[in-house]
Amino acid sequence: MSARTDVLELKTRMSQSILGQETIVERLLLGLLANGNLLVEGLPGLAKTRAVKALAANLDAGMNRIQFVPDLLPSDVTGTEVYHTVQGRGEFQFQAGPIFNNIILADEINRAPAKVQAALLEAMEERQVTVAGTTHELPELFMVMATQNPIEQEGTYPLPEAQMDRFLMHVSITYPDEATEMDIVRLVRREAGATNGNSAPAAPIPQQVIFDARKEIDAVHTAEAVETYIVDLISATRTPERYDGDLEKWIQVGASPRGSIGLDKCSRAHAWLAGNDHVTPEDVRAVLHDVLRHRIMLSYEANADGITADEVLSELAKTVAVA
Known part of the structure; x- marks a missing residue:
């Protein structure tokens, strides 16, 4: 099978145990x-941990929380x-x-002080850890999913913008609809009553599939007009008066x-996942909010008026035209 077929199979397996998300x-x-790496913001109980576990279970990969x-x-x-004799x-x-x-899975990353956050973020950026003058490489397949609770901020250490x-x-998730919630209740009931031995679980998908997919994504073509569109979107956040x-x-x-x-990487991955060999403006807009949600700082006036980053980015997408 092709790398894309295997990745779509991985997506299907994950979706079977994560409903409504x-x-x-x-x-x-x-x-x-x-x-x-991903920063996921959502209320407790919205399947953040379950999603990471489903990814690790269906991919030949280890996971730590x-x-x-x-x-x-x-x-x-x-x-x-550690000293040993x-x-x-x-x-x-x-x-x-x-x-x-x-x-x-870095659960509630904003509950830990700045030194711990910095240690994690350095490992994310450098893909290595240095202890006592010795550098230790992290695995080739490595991803951090950090979570935040958007409502309980007492006793937290918010991530500075430079670290965000x-x-x-930055992915924001919300409650499922009523019909999906009923399916979730039934799914959990089935899992609780499931017995061993009926059917063997499917073999995990090899890590090499992800590496092969990355090579194919590198070959996805981005036309100059789409590159200009990406740059114009970013420029509009810096000089919005224009x-x-x-x-x-x-x-x-x-x-x-x-x-x-980030827009370039994610739009190419989005296009590849959809089976295309080139990036379209729709691919860019599909990932715009998640890539830029945490990268713009809103003014005092926007906060006072209750304007969210998502609303600003939606307006940005309507304002900036494709060249």
Whole structure:
């Protein structure tokens, strides 16, 4: 089978156990295909942890969950040097932390202090950890999905904008509809009553499929007009006065070049997943909100008027035309 067929099979398997949250399933796959990390914001109980577990279970990949709490230390994430005595001789040996795995769920990342957040984000960016002067490489297949609760902010350490920028996408998920919620109740009931031995689980999809898919995505063509469109979208967040009076009122700080890079990566992955060999403006608009939601800073006036980043980006998509 082709890499795309295997990835679509992975998506189908995940969707069978995660109902009503198609967004998080697709965004997890896009993040994996684009070799980036995700920040997911949603209320408790919306299948964030379940989605990561489903990805790891159906892909030949390991997973670790790190629960971020105020007394967590950087070494609790990255690992540390531990003194061992072997045949009467003492020596320090590196004991790897939970960051050394393929898929990392960083649960409630804003519950941990800045040093711990920085340790995780450095590992995300550099794909390596340095302890006691020695550098340890992370696995080739590596992705972090960090979560945040949007309503409980007491005792939290909000991520600074410069650190938020390191996430490829900021995904926002909401409640399912009533019909889907009924299906969720029935699914959980079936899982609770399921017995072993009826059918063997399907073999996990090899990691090599993801690496092959990334090579194919690198070959997806982006026309100059689409590249110009991506740059114009980012430029509009920096100089909104050139495009629209409302945008000028609402945007205080625009997106960095990581925004352009993120739109390019995610739009190519989106096009490939749809079976296309080229990127269209629709692919760019499909990932626009998730790539830029955390990369623009709203003005005081926008916050006072209750204008959200999603509303600003929707207006941006309507204002900026394809060249």
